[in-house]
Each structure stands twice: as structure tokens, then as C-alpha cells.
Amino acid sequence: MTLTSTSKPAGDGLRFYGVWLLGIAALIVLPMIFSSGGSLTSFSLIGIAIVFALSYNILLGQTGLLSFGHAVHYGLGGFAACHMMNAVVAHKWPIPLPFIPLFGGLGGLVFAIVIGWVMTKRAGTVFAMISLGIGELVASSSLILRSVFGGEAGITTDRTALPKMFGWSFGPQLQVYYLIAFWLVLSAIAMYALTRTPLGRISNAVRDNPERVQFIGYDPHVVRYLAFCFAGFFAGVAGGLAAINFEIANSAYLGAIQSGLVLFSTFIGGTAYFFGPILGAILVTYLQLGLTSLTSVWQLYFGIIFIGIVMFSPGGIAGLLMMHRPLVRAGTLRTVIPSYLVAVVPTVALACGVILTIETVARFAGGDVINLLGIGFKPASPTTWISAAVLVVGGGLIARLTWRRIAEAWDRAATVARDRGYLA
Amino acid sequence: MSGAVSGQSAAIEVRAVEKRFGNVSIIRDLNLSVAQGERHAIIGPNGAGKSTTFNLISGHIKPTSGEVKLNGEVISGLRPFEINRRGLSRSFQVTNVFARMSVWENVRCAVLWATGHRYAFWKNVDSLPEVRERTAKILDDIHLMHRRDVPAGLLTYAEQRELEIGITIASGATVVMLDEPTAGMSNAETERAVALIRRLTEGKTLVIVEHDMSVVFGLADRISVLVYGHIIASGTPEEIRRDPKVKEAYLGEEAH
Numbered sequence A: 001m002t003l004t005s006t007s008k009p010a011g012d013g014l015r016f017y018g019v020w021l022l023g024i025a026a027l028i029v030l031p032m033i034f035s036s037g038g039s040l041t042s043f044s045l046i047g048i049a050i051v052f053a054l055s056y057n058i059l060l061g062q063t064g065l066l067s068f069g070h071a072v073h074y075g076l077g078g079f080a081a082c083h084m085m086n087a088v089v090a091h092k093w094p095i096p097l098p099f100i101p102l103f104g105g106l107g108g109l110v111f112a113i114v115i116g117w118v119m120t121k122r123a124g125t126v127f128a129m130i131s132l133g134i135g136e137l138v139a140s141s142s143l144i145l146r147s148v149f150g151g152e153a154g155i156t157t158d159r160t161a162l163p164k165m166f167g168w169s170f171g172p173q174l175q176v177y178y179l180i181a182f183w184l185v186l187s188a189i190a191m192y193a194l195t196r197t198p199l200g201r202i203s204n205a206v207r208d209n210p211e212r213v214q215f216i217g218y219d220p221h222v223v224r225y226l227a228f229c230f231a232g233f234f235a236g237v238a239g240g241l242a243a244i245n246f247e248i249a250n251s252a253y254l255g256a257i258q259s260g261l262v263l264f265s266t267f268i269g270g271t272a273y274f275f276g277p278i279l280g281a282i283l284v285t286y287l288q289l290g291l292t293s294l295t296s297v298w299q300l301y302f303g304i305i306f307i308g309i310v311m312f313s314p315g316g317i318a319g320l321l322m323m324h325r326p327l328v329r330a331g332t333l334r335t336v337i338p339s340y341l342v343a344v345v346p347t348v349a350l351a352c353g354v355i356l357t358i359e360t361v362a363r364f365a366g367g368d369v370i371n372l373l374g375i376g377f378k379p380a381s382p383t384t385w386i387s388a389a390v391l392v393v394g395g396g397l398i399a400r401l402t403w404r405r406i407a408e409a410w411d412r413a414a415t416v417a418r419d420r421g422y423l424a
Numbered sequence B: 001m002s003g004a005v006s007g008q009s010a011a012i013e014v015r016a017v018e019k020r021f022g023n024v025s026i027i028r029d030l031n032l033s034v035a036q037g038e039r040h041a042i043i044g045p046n047g048a049g050k051s052t053t054f055n056l057i058s059g060h061i062k063p064t065s066g067e068v069k070l071n072g073e074v075i076s077g078l079r080p081f082e083i084n085r086r087g088l089s090r091s092f093q094v095t096n097v098f099a100r101m102s103v104w105e106n107v108r109c110a111v112l113w114a115t116g117h118r119y120a121f122w123k124n125v126d127s128l129p130e131v132r133e134r135t136a137k138i139l140d141d142i143h144l145m146h147r148r149d150v151p152a153g154l155l156t157y158a159e160q161r162e163l164e165i166g167i168t169i170a171s172g173a174t175v176v177m178l179d180e181p182t183a184g185m186s187n188a189e190t191e192r193a194v195a196l197i198r199r200l201t202e203g204k205t206l207v208i209v210e211h212d213m214s215v216v217f218g219l220a221d222r223i224s225v226l227v228y229g230h231i232i233a234s235g236t237p238e239e240i241r242r243d244p245k246v247k248e249a250y251l252g253e254e255a256h
Ligand SMILES: Nc1ncnc2c1ncn2[C@@H]1O[C@H](COP(=O)(O)OP(=O)(O)OP(=O)(O)O)[C@@H](O)[C@H]1O
Pocket: B021, B026, B044, B045, B046, B047, B048, B049, B050, B051, B052, B053, B093
């Protein structure tokens, strides 16, 4: 039988803090390496997306609540932050900008406190449907209640008008980036700590088996409600950061697209590990920024990626990575790597074929030339069609063979890992 | 039978309970009394309503009529967690654990409420000494310490049954109800599990549903026989063995 080690290696604590310190160091250094305005904007957006996705995972990954309306808290946090900033300026309150995300958080939290008790009475489909309804309700109200939400135009603000802190005006994007990075670290630590509290663990229990939780003294409704409030707070923080970054809050913050995007990021990153949503948020934000400028049908690619992950790797990117941990420990990973390398070429060929097909269809009626890996393809030319067909069929057939080899190599490596006691 | 003499009231008192699903009466005029510290077995043929009785007492379902008392206090109508907090803990016939969480986490979660940590979100769960000690003790007791980091869903069947018992007793409840804890176990596993149950419920009130007659007669101080949702006899193992109604309705047809 397998024997899982019971005592933790001494280096674990060190490694744990090492990862966090490394992350913080990366946040500090990044803008020094990539200092263009474009990258600073991207980093800022990614930071906001990470906070938002982590807050969503309090619901989805940790408590088992599938929400279709999480952007409501994000958006209300954004509006709360904008109103607060304007109030600070109007009343000359001595509150500098770095404190504003806290009010965003409170905006998200207050709404969660008010609406959450009814919403979290049931989990599963009921919760999902109510969250969808609330999301639509708030998004449409935001267009009607003009005094609070500013109608179509939204509420604008000027972040530089607030009192300075350390002499920073927060006009330059670099300063805004560091403000976001600061709140990202703070929120990530807080949300990680939450997973390691009695409430965090009982949330996992509610996710796994809400019925049994009742027989160990807990009311799953209360657990879900508290988790919902925390998720609402941190979503509000993310919304507040967005409001600072864009100096505006509008109804788009609250809507179904934003709610879908956070679900998408979190799921792609992987809900079973704390760092999963971080990966997801980075990837999705990058794709969003990158793809929109490359192709008009970028949503199609999002859809394909999402379906691919759901079908082939329900644990997301994090799940895919963590699958390798027992192999690394057992020292059998190197037996799998060659099969990965063999699979790269046909898989890329297949992907290129799919992209070429999609773009050909999308641009057939008079679009631009398709630029793929530096080669130009004319959408209306038969050469392009043939190339696409060859890549899809040929690449696909060979790719399938190589994937099968990965599975075989994987099975062998896993068997060894199991024998050595690294896999349950 | 006048006023409540506290400390001497029965651990569990079920009075005239009826349970209907639709217009089918599954439990009819159920009366059951389990004294403090008693080991009480409920036996009866399949579908007699043993698990339903457990569900009624533990608050999983509500009686259509009648009353259930725990240590003299009426608990029928309370929610399962309210009843659990009053010191009654139950296991399930079909294993009912937290599948994606480790064995350690499973037991620890069951310890948290009883140690007063409730919904705390300001304490690190890993640095609560009494929680850690109690969890470790339970894991030692149920012989699963060597499997502490394995997700509960990956345990063998017998291990899951032991974890089920561990979760049930982890809160330190004084009234423990086990629904067929040894179902599906081999003889050796059953023996081990019974020894475990005997040891872990020392000084507690135990209500157990069990099909294995040697286990029942070896373990129980008193036995109740449930047939078609009604208790036809209740008494010491000797009384039950001699009872003609029981022989006819149940024991006679049990081959093993
Ligand atoms: N929720 C329900 N709705 C309708 N009928 C139910 C429900 N729960 C149980 N029953 C019925 O009640 C009867 C008693 O079921 P119960 O599970 O209590 O029997 P049991 O004595 O535990 O049997 P077993 O030995 O098979 O575990 C069965 O006929 C069952 O079909």
C-alpha cells in the first residue's frame, strides 16, 4: 500500500514564504524591466483581474458556489470608490488615494450583506440562477438610477485631485500600477489566510458535502453567506482599483460580460488551487488585450479555449501543472517529457490549421490578409484553404498519435510514482 | 412519571412518532427510550425504517407527529446542526464524507465546532493546539494516521467506513448513533470495527443499527426490534432472544 509522508519536510516553510516573496519581488521589478506605457497598463489590468478572480474563487473553488453575477460586487465597488473619491475632493477630506479601494470593498461587502442571506439559502442551480437574476437586475437598474450610476456615461472622477501621499499624485500610470500591486499583495495574502481559518476549511466541507456539514454542528447557509460576503468585499476592492485605474465607473462594470469573464478566468486557471485563478487572470487578460488587436473574432478563441479546458483538463492550468508534482517527486517526470516534445509540432500544426480556418471564414468577404507565424495568407485564395485543410487533417491525425503516446508514457510514470508512494 | 428530574432523563426519548411520505406511513407510533450510557441496538428487516428512525432523531427529516427528546429536551423540529450542538452525533449507512478533503481535514472539520472555533475567520486553523491534538487522537483511534494526507474519496471502502465513524465521534458528542457501521466489511474488518466502536463509545450512549446478529448480541445492553415502522419488542438481548413475536417476525427468517 502507499504511504504518504506525515511529517512535513523542514524546507516547506521556507519554500512557502519564498514563493510569496518572489511574487512580491516580481511585482516590484516588473515595471523596471518592461517600462513602456502599454506594459504598465497591461500589468495594472492584470493586477485588478487577479484580485477579482481570487475573490471569485472564494465562491467557486472554496465553497462550491457557481455565481453568474459576481461582477455586481465588482461594479458596486467601482461606483462606491468613484463616489468616495469625488466626496473626498468635494469635502476636502484627508483621505489619500491608496485608501480608496477599501471603500470599494465596503461597497461590494454591503451589497453582499444585504442580498446574500436570501441568495445563499440554497447552493447549486438555485444559487446560480438567482445570481444571474440579481446580476441582470443590478445591471439594468444602473441605467435607470441615474443619480447613483450616472446612466450611460457612468460616474467619472479625477484620482489626482485627492490628497497626495508620499508626494505621489497618482497621475502617472507607474504610480497607479504600484498602488494596484500593493492592494493585490494585501488582498492575496488576506484571501490566502482566509483559506486557512476554521471558516475557510468549513467552506471546503460545505463545497464537498453540505448535507454532512449539518451533522458536525455547522449551518451550511451561514457558511455560504460568510463566504459570499468575503467574496463580495474583495470583488469590491478589485472594482475600486478599476475605478482608480480608469477614473470612471459605468454599467459595463456590473454586467454579464464582466461576470462571465471572471468565471472564465477562474475556471481556466483552475479552482482547486489557490494560485489557479492568478494564472487564469494573467492568461485571460493577456489574451483579451492581445487577441482583440489581432482578430475580430477573439471571442471565438475564448470559447474554444474554454471548451478545451472543460473537456480535457477540468482542473484548469493549475490542475494540469499540479498533476506533475507526484512525478517530479518520484523522479519520473523525465520519462514523460520526450513524449511532450514529440507532440508539440503536430499540435501546433493543428492549432494553426484551426486558426487559419476560422480566420478564412471570418475574413472571406473582403477581410485583410491573415498573418500567421509571419506568413501571409489571402483569405480568398485556394492555397490558403488547402493549407488549412492539410494542417487540420494532417496535424490532427499525427497529433492524436502523439497524444496517445503521452498518455502511455504518463501511465508508466504514474505507476512508478505510485509504487514509490508519491501518488495515492 | 411526573416532573423532569434532570440528569436522570433518558438520553433519547421518542414518543408516538409517526412519519408519512405522501400517504404512506413509514413510521407508525414509534416509541423508544434509550437510557444514559446504554448501548442500544435497533434491528429489523430491510426497509423496516431503521435509517428513517435515525433521520427522525437526528433532525434530518421532521416527524409528521410525535415528539423526540434528547436528555429531556424536546429536539423534534430542530435543525440537524442544532441537535448536533446539543450533543448528538450520527453516522450514515451510505458513506458520507468530504471526498475532496484529506482524511486529516475531514476529522478536523468535525472537531472545530465542539472546540468552540465555530465560524472563526481570524484564527489560523493550523495553530490551534487542542484541535490538532484531538484530530490526531481520533486518527490514531481509527487507525488512519498513516493515511492522513489522502483525499477521503480515494480511501478503500473499509477505510471510508472507519473515517465515517471518526467524523461521527470527533465532536465528542455524548449520544452517538451509528447506522450499519460494519455494512459491507469482511469478518476481520467487522471485528476490528466493533472493537473500535466499543472502545470509542465507552461511557457514552450508543444507538446502533446492525444486521450482524453476533455483533448485536455481543455489544448491546438493550435491543429494539423494528418491523414495518413499528417497534414490536424492546428489551435485553435475553428477552429479545426469547420473544416469540421477534422470532416469528424477524429472527426466524434471518439465515445468518
Ligand atoms: N424520503 C423518502 N421518501 C419516500 N420513502 C422513503 C423515504 N425514505 C425512506 N423511505 C422508505 O421508507 C422505508 C424505510 O426505509 P429505511 O431506509 O428507513 O429502512 P431501513 O430499515 O434502514 O432499511 P435497510 O436495512 O435497507 O437500511 C423504505 O421502504 C423506504 O423506501
